[in-house]
Amino acid sequence: MFNNSTYSQIIQDRLKQVDFPEQPDNLYDPLRYILSLAGKRIRPQLVLMGAELFEPRTMKDAISASLAVEYFHNFSLIHDDIMDNAPLRRGKPTVHQKWNDNVAILSGDALLVKAYEQLCLSPVEKIAPLLQVFNKTALEVCEGQQLDMDFEERSQVSEVEYIDMIRLKTSVLLGGALQMGAIIAGTSLENQQLLYDFGVNLGIAFQLQDDILDVYGDPKTFGKQVGGDILANKKTILFIKLKELASEEDKQLLTELLTHDIDKEPQKVEKMKALYAKYDIPSLAIYQKEKFTAVAYEKLEAIPCPKASKQSLFNLANALMHRAQ
Template identity: 50%
Template sequence: MQTFKEHAAAFATYFSTRHFPESPATLYEPGEYFLSWGGKRIRPVMCLMGNELFGELNPDSFEAASAIELFHNFTLIHDDIMDAAPLRRGMVTVHEKYGQNTAILSGDVMLIRAYEHIAKINTLYMPRILQLFNRTAREVCEGQQLDIDFEQNSSVSLDEYIEMITLKTSVLLAASLETGAILGGASEGNCRHIYEFGKNLGIAFQVQDDYLDAFGDPEKFGKEVGGDIRQNKKTFLLLHALAVSSPEQQQQLYGLMMRNPADKVAQVLDIFRACNADEWARELKEKYLAQALRHLDEIAVLNVRKAPLKELAEFLIQRDQ
């Protein structure tokens, strides 16, 4: 059994090639530029790990993992356009560097390239994987639209937010694992459990991300904390604070969101702490991590085969950056 790092190195080698034709360069170079940034490649590596949980690595798992990585990067290019983001990972975003119209087309052709990888998968597995991929792609778009809708909604419930996070973030992690499991010959029951493992892990990961943005150590987190607060993002922390705070605290929170004073982050964090939002978020993260691990336990393979996924889950959720 290989570790996450070993799988990541193998995928990086496989993926470190040119992905698009050379002409027209105005269409294809932006995609090559974006993919050259690298990243943790968590989703494609989860596909490989999902495969190896059930058997020897199927060569088609690298095709599926490439499709997943290309799809994920397609969503990031379009997300940056919708957010009018000037930077990602410290680099100039595609729409800022090449223009919005070219960025849209470059994202579109990246999605098409993903389907070309799926088309190479053995026909024994391809129908199930294509169905899963299409459903996941549709759900990710639904989650993104809900996120956009929430920016305009004055009231969003915790359940609504969890649904949005599940669709926007978690289902792709879950589908990556299940795709690998299908290629590894897993039964339907095992596929269902590994999907639920990934889905719950994704929710726990987002809770941790929201928590770190507010309460993380800037030196370890790699960026200034409070970005979500400054942008008035409806995070787990804000929704909990609005649900349990006093009328006076609610009024103060809404006022801070409208006025954006210089000390806004400090004032909001004070309210979060007064509402025990920090402790609540830690407990919520552990709840979803426990649910994920329960599904991993239910998978009918030897525990030694599950160890790399369990280690990865605990690393992702216990991280401080």
């Protein structure tokens, strides 16, 4: 398994040193709250790992950029939760539920500003290229979120469109975090691109794996409601492949299932799983996941560094691809 204790502890120690103002409390208390809901903090760790890969001595210089990525990620979660009307985040009330929508919007904005403050504490000669990657990534994440919301209103979404949406919404932040670490380490643009591509392809595979686990994962270890995407009529990779391959008769059944919630159709998840099995959808989804996983490994292998120095990244990839099965 991926041993992230060193990177995680560095980030946690720095977060403990963060001193947000006391007033106005409705602006800064939500920041303290969302950052206290400790997730895996994979994204900020990737900044440190990207720096360490090419020049271990620069990892300490990457801490501020690492926090910038963590702040940005949590800013996006605060706003995403409002848009999704989500009641819980990491098992706790979301910011907009604990306070209200207006507080959540404004505190999220403040956290984004704090991300830029942290980024500007990076080595001065690295700030310009860091900002270029950070801004590009941040805008792409917004594009991905908008596409995701747009897809909710559409009856037809292609596989290509879906892959591009999850690349933007989820994956570019993994790639961008790694590239920011590589920038701080001072490596070449070619190496930066290889590391970025590793992160993006790993991120796509991670989301496809998430789609699969949502239906077929172990409820004891998955951490979310199994079948939740089916109940919410989410257009996941499994749904898209089913709609592409189903007969006209089964498309009619699919349409009926989409119009019913679990109260009207208690067997909705089971009936959808039966359709998935009929067209061997799990195998098709796994094939796509493994395709992007293989590309990620190829990009990491191609980076001209000793394999031992890449071991933490290989461990991370393996852990993400074999979780909660």
